[in-house]
């Protein structure tokens with residue numbers, strides 16, 4: 001092994017332990033199976049189970065209170081507006097950025113936050129998914145490799161066509177990894193894939209966690225080939241997901257509840273709170289109000305009759321009926337859920353907090369409601385929503401969108417994010433799995449473990465240091481203030497990138 005050694009990381013967005021067990025048992029991923037039979041794996045805890053904050057923690061080694069990203073969007077209390085979070089809102093460097101500062105080389109494909117791309121010395125970066133509006137890379141000379149990632153049309157009409165498209169996209173990633181992995185010198189090679197998350201969002205059926213779906217063997221066969229290549233070229237290999245995925249039977253609409261209790265106020269002009277989604281499914285909701293349908297919808301007795309009535313009315317009128325949905329008026333509301341994946345409630349009126357928490361806690365399907373300052377800590381805690389809602393995931397409840405629909409509980413079979421992901425580590429390390437509950441590790445452990453394995457000083461803000469030392473099987477050699485240097489790098493990037501302002 002060279003000193004410093006080489007570490008390869010593959011991110012599998014949304015891969016839960018149960019889904020992992022399924023693809024292992026079907027034999028789709030022989031290389032991953034081999035690694036797990038030797039090393040086992042940790043369950044990775046992420047709250048909120050949401051792509052931008054979780055990947056930011058995984059890649060930076062700190063909790064959101066220190067990196068500043070709490071969701072897809074941030075709420076600005078003084079203006080009452082929301083904006084999409086980006087790499088410019090990230091306040092702690094990611095592992096490739098810390099390594100770059102120390103003179104170690106990295107290749108990073110799809111860092112998160114993905115946009116804008118922040119150029120750092122000693123790193124090659126290609127960004128082509130999640131929120132990247134277009135394919136971007138750094139430095140200029142790697143353009144010919146970046147272009148191996150072709151544009152695939154995802155507006156396909158059937159699920160089968162979509163899955164075939166995913167397989168084609170993975171062929172591009174295979175070609176990219178193959179062409180970069182032994183052509184350039186690196187200490188860390190990090191590839192994030194939007195799978196299985198993007199696939200699982202296409203299914204609401206429970207069987208997707210148990211049975212094989214179309215093209216799944218091909219898709220995961222290609223991912224396994226990427227893993228095999230990475231394993232061959234590195235001393236350590238990490239496979240990590242930012243959150244899990246699970247099946248639910250009930251969707252809880254928090255803002256509808258807050259509206260009923262007069263905490264949240266509707267904005268009938270439709271300006272209010274927007275919601276940003278991960279997969280471009282950002283439909284504009286019609287404010288069509290059909291009072292009759294709504295009254296029926298709110299009545300349990302008639303709820304079974306709705307679909308046939310709805311179908312009949314639609315047949316007669318030739319128009320689609322949708323239940324009225326209103327945006328939240330953020331200024332007039334005392335409290336509101338910011339967005340589905342943030343799991344966060346914003347309070348405009350703090351004296352109501354205690355009463356609100358106790359009312360929410362008595363709701364069916366809510367496991368807990370906690371102050372964000374009890375969950376996160378750091379200089380950017382002020383950006384966090386005031387309260388965090390923990391649905392009772394394992395009893396089948398998840399959170400719905402942030403619109404006021406007046407229906408608090410929607411009984412619907414859906415698949416969606418879950419806080420437990422996976423963390424697999426192969427190589428001559430310390431602990432690679434534990435028994436039972438102790439097997440759950442926080443998501444920020446990943447970057448710190450990598451820093452230790454590469455013999456690099458940890459950030460003086462790093463979280464869960466002792467645990468990272470146990471997992472890496474070595475002690476931290478000292479602390480370093482990376483944030484100061486990172487601020488300068490980010491400022492230069494801010495000047496260069498147009499259109500996006502740092503807040």
Ligand SMILES: [Zn+2]
Pocket residue numbers: 014197198201278417
């Ligand atoms: Zn997702």
